[in-house]
Amino acid sequence: MGKNKKIRLVCLGGIGEIGKNCNVIEYGDSAVLIDCGLSFPDAHMLGVDLVIPDFTYLLRNRRKLKAVILTHGHEDHIGALPYLLQDMVPPAIYGTTLTLGLVRSKLSEFALPDVEIPFHEIEAGDRIDIDNKLQVDTYHVAHSIPDGLALAIHTPGGTLLHSGDFKLDRSPIDHLPTDLKGIEAICKERDILALMIDTTNIERPGWTGSEAEVGPALAEHFATHKGRIFVTTFASNIHRIQQVVDLAEEFGRRVFLAGRTMLKNVEMARSQGYLRVPENILVHPDELNRFPPQKLAVLATGSQGEPMAALSQISRDEHRFVSIREDDLVIFSASPIPGNETYIYTVINDLFRLGAEVIYGLEAGVHVSGHGSREEIKMLFEAVKPRYVVPVHSQFRHQMLFRKLVEDWEHKPQDVIIMGVGDVLAMDKNEYELRERVKAGEVFIDGLSVGSVSSRILNERTMLAEDGLVLYTLLLDETGDHILDGPIVKSRGFLPERQNPELYKEMREVLTESLFHNRLRGHAHQSQLRNNLANALQRFIFRKLGLNPTIIGTVLHLHPEKLAEKAQGGGGA
């Protein structure tokens, strides 16, 4: 069977990792991109603000790309789209009202090509006719943001089912559970060649709690607490926000929104009808002191301890409008994303220190995950009965665990396909192939520049961060025999001269001596000399202090002709 009759799944992100979901599904010369998300940097990506997928494959195949479909509005599914749009505008971008609302609100911050962006608003249940090769059916899924989609992507080579980020919550706040019936119907109508399934929570046995369980847990605090109540959650968790607003209304509290994204998202979700906010329940900053503590609730960003978020500012008593008081209660209605624990605990400790009571942790019952647990994953998997299954939205360990469980569920583990970023899966109903690879990976955003931060730059930053920097400057005469000025030694992130004058004197001596030896040995070449001096200084510092700072040397040679020429005005500043 020819390769061109196979469906191809090209992973540009989000498989074998959690973050920057970005996958191409192709048949022949037609391709659709599912999601275009970003990741947040790891601790070792020093100075990096955001991570986006490498778009090389998309740019090289821009003629193939017929459409982008966004499953929901979380950053790891839409956040990289503005960067893609800077390079290319695909023929069509599909998403539900909330999802596209969030995309549009991001785009306002970007300089984009002066063309119309071809957004198409859809709703769950719609069929998208991309072209004669690709048609997509959409199904509602419950998640920690409203208006999420699962997709059935039909091609002449078979149908792929993409679960989106889902849970099988049977009592979501918007009364819209995952459309398992719709998915079952399409799976009866057509055999599903492959299922791409969200396996984020495969490590958790049983079922994820329902969003409806959170309300009563929060209500208990609203019913009994005498002071102000702060709730922090993701600003995109519209249902959680709805529950807090509803409780505030029920218990006669006004609501203050703290954090730019919280304000923006509430406004947008409200105007689009995803959020019901009673008239006059929201409080302006200058009204804050007009209401007694028992009449106020605060919805704040910062559930992950992000240093610049509203709650973190409040915890350092640096917020413009809000200061913690003795009778304040702060509820963390979110769980830590691995890696954020120390930030979150710092905020919690600081809030306690300011006198607040803080509710946090799984026990507290004030949070449920947006992703289905093991039994939900199993249930969807068994409803779909796919030929192949590709675990997505999970790291390698989750994928391996999923493969192992599939065996327990009496299916063949060899039909579980473990992919990673850059992998290309080609398949038809007889066989699959995972041989081809494409250019893919991480592109770092630092400041305004896309992709200018390479791993080499990160390595240099890591070295600078480790032991700091020592730099020296030397001015030599044209023969290199005499020092005309210097050695000047400066440092950053290293023992300062003011407190260690003796050390700096010794460093200058080491450089002068090393220069003398090099002259004797006739090392005339300038870069060689610079390296030799740097090495001598490095050895000295390591022996004396056990430190390995980055060393940068500048050696200037003065040429009298140049001097004479410049002094005549030729080299004026």
Add this chain to the structure above:
Amino acid sequence: MGKNKKIRLVCLGGIGEIGKNCNVIEYGDSAVLIDCGLSFPDAHMLGVDLVIPDFTYLLRNRRKLKAVILTHGHEDHIGALPYLLQDMVPPAIYGTTLTLGLVRSKLSEFALPDVEIPFHEIEAGDRIDIDNKLQVDTYHVAHSIPDGLALAIHTPGGTLLHSGDFKLDRSPIDHLPTDLKGIEAICKERDILALMIDTTNIERPGWTGSEAEVGPALAEHFATHKGRIFVTTFASNIHRIQQVVDLAEEFGRRVFLAGRTMLKNVEMARSQGYLRVPENILVHPDELNRFPPQKLAVLATGSQGEPMAALSQISRDEHRFVSIREDDLVIFSASPIPGNETYIYTVINDLFRLGAEVIYGLEAGVHVSGHGSREEIKMLFEAVKPRYVVPVHSQFRHQMLFRKLVEDWEHKPQDVIIMGVGDVLAMDKNEYELRERVKAGEVFIDGLSVGSVSSRILNERTMLAEDGLVLYTLLLDETGDHILDGPIVKSRGFLPERQNPELYKEMREVLTESLFHNRLRGHAHQSQLRNNLANALQRFIFRKLGLNPTIIGTVLHLHPEKLAEKAQGGGGA
């Protein structure tokens, strides 16, 4: 009542934080130091290797200090002692055999004053007569390292009880449960003025599992797994190591020790009788290939994902002797210390990638904590019935939770004293005072140097890490009117010149222009000029790239007299 009739507790570390336990208990002019531990650096302490307490208070009061007592051999209780010994040698250092064994093995790596260190080996049940004011009774406590102690410190002003790090495990591997009876007896004999109690696990309801539960959970894997079994745990967790060695013996496996500390600790604990290791069960590296996989077990360091530990090296396939094979099983017999999650998950993912099966997480049952949970804390608290209670070995949020729980336990929460580093608690049976503060805090160890890394240096490193470094050098003539050489622009952790020649050209132009403007405005002063040039460059870079690198400028002025003088040989290199 005079201040000198009060007992003083001076916190140099370990209260209001988890780590570097170091507390002074004083009566009049007699003082005893309980523990002398270190902490590991947070992610923001760039380049810092270790953190030790600030010893200023001890050095200023060295005549008072009669003894050091070490409760057990964990790094956060003994790790800073070598640094203290570099500055002062106290009259006596008490600890159990294992604890002092671990201290001695550390000391071999330090250059210490050429005096005998006055170690005194004690065992639980011993009374230490420090002087006529201070006597200390010792009680065995169960913990994740053998030979731990709780202390009853008797003074003319009353008795203090220090719990040490404890759990009320009723079936520890060495059959030595916490000596609750002994503690109850002393509490009946004398009123306890204050209890210092380990509240690390106050967030966990119920009881911490017994060490004896871990064996059967591990045994299941030893009984069924066909390939090699790797177990990673803290090298100080001698009981866990004992259980693995016992299982290896039972199931006919030889044991390979991976990691320097694992080797060192096993050897030491074995020679002191804390560990029973059958003859010939240990395998040398060169014998590794002589045994089939089902006959081998590996005990490895690296349970926290520490990049240089044995298991991390193995996960990157960089270990000298061990490579992962398809049928290997790796068991994480430890839980993540908050902040280490991403490191640990990286190791787990990489091990899976190499083909191993990996068991990790609380569900797996292959680990229990060394600290008692809420009910154990309550039980010890109620057994002691102290006048005051100081929660130790916990952060602020744990302390506040403990205070809250004490109220539920029908005690007065106002007798729970919340202390932090630097606080001094003065108390007698009528009242307590928490007003005085002493110099205390974090001293950073980087390389060989103690305390040379200040928070200012850390700030500089953070800035370097954030956006890198740009440096320029300029050589001007004596008037400052003409550029004789430069501007030379170099960078680290920033866009390199090779890929961005235009940017570097522009940066040089910005410097030249700025120099021209400064000359026109008559900024003759050199440091002023240097700052103005740096500011101009910084503004340019921020506007163009949105980046804020550290900028360091060096401006040399050439003085012809100097030139002439040096050229005559006066300034030879």
